[in-house]
Amino acid sequence: MDHFLDYLHxxxxxxxxxxxxxxxxxVYELRMRATQxxxxxxQETIRLMNQGAVVLDLRDKAAYNAGRxxxxxxxxxxxxxxxxxxxxxxxNKTLVVYCDRGIRSAAAVRQLREQGFLxxxxxxxxxxxxxxxxLPLQRG
Numbered sequence: 001m002d003h004f005l006d007y008l009h010x011x012x013x014x015x016x017x018x019x020x021x022x023x024x025x026x027v028y029e030l031r032m033r034a035t036q037x038x039x040x041x042x043q044e045t046i047r048l049m050n051q052g053a054v055v056l057d058l059r060d061k062a063a064y065n066a067g068r069x070x071x072x073x074x075x076x077x078x079x080x081x082x083x084x085x086x087x088x089x090x091x092n093k094t095l096v097v098y099c100d101r102g103i104r105s106a107a108a109v110r111q112l113r114e115q116g117f118l119x120x121x122x123x124x125x126x127x128x129x130x131x132x133x134x135l136p137l138q139r140g
Contacts (some may be wrong), residue, residue: 038109039124042133045069045096048121053094058104059127067137069098069130080108084115091116098123098130 008015040048049055055072057064064074075097079086095117097105105122112120123130131137 038113038121039102039106040096040121041124042130042135045098045121045123045130046135048094048096051094053096054090056095056097058097058099058108063100063127065140067127067139069127070136070138072098072138075108080111083112083117087117093119095120096123097121099126101128102126 045053045055049071055069056075057068057072058075058077058080059068061074064072068074075083095112097108097112097120099105099108102122102125105126109120109122125132127137
């Protein structure tokens with residue numbers, strides 16, 4: 001143990017760099033876990049849609065009109081806050097929520113699950129991942 005403390009003392013920059021690297025890895029892992037909460041892939045989303053899932057778009061109206069997943073509904077932040085009331089008829093349905101990159105949708109899924117929507121999922125990577133797989137978007 002004395003040798004280890006001597007090493008840390010004699011190599012303060014290397015020790016600091018090691019601590020910074022470990023911290024960066026932990027932050028990255030925690031952030032990835034936060035965005036992957038109840039996440040489904042684009043292909044899994046298509047499967048859920050074929051089984052009757054409701055798809056909700058969290059982006060603003062301009063982005064929604066510019067291109068959205070076919071059959072999706074626009075869900076504003078205000079509607080999300082009161083989803084228990086405005087979406088109560090969908091409580092027993094499967095919901096897939098998406099945004100631009102999948103970060104807001106992961107937070108939205110947590111909020112929906114707290115309101116009783118237990119079958120809610122986030123599209124991993126959002127519309128960006130959907131487009132990266134060359135899947136179609138509905139315009140207008």
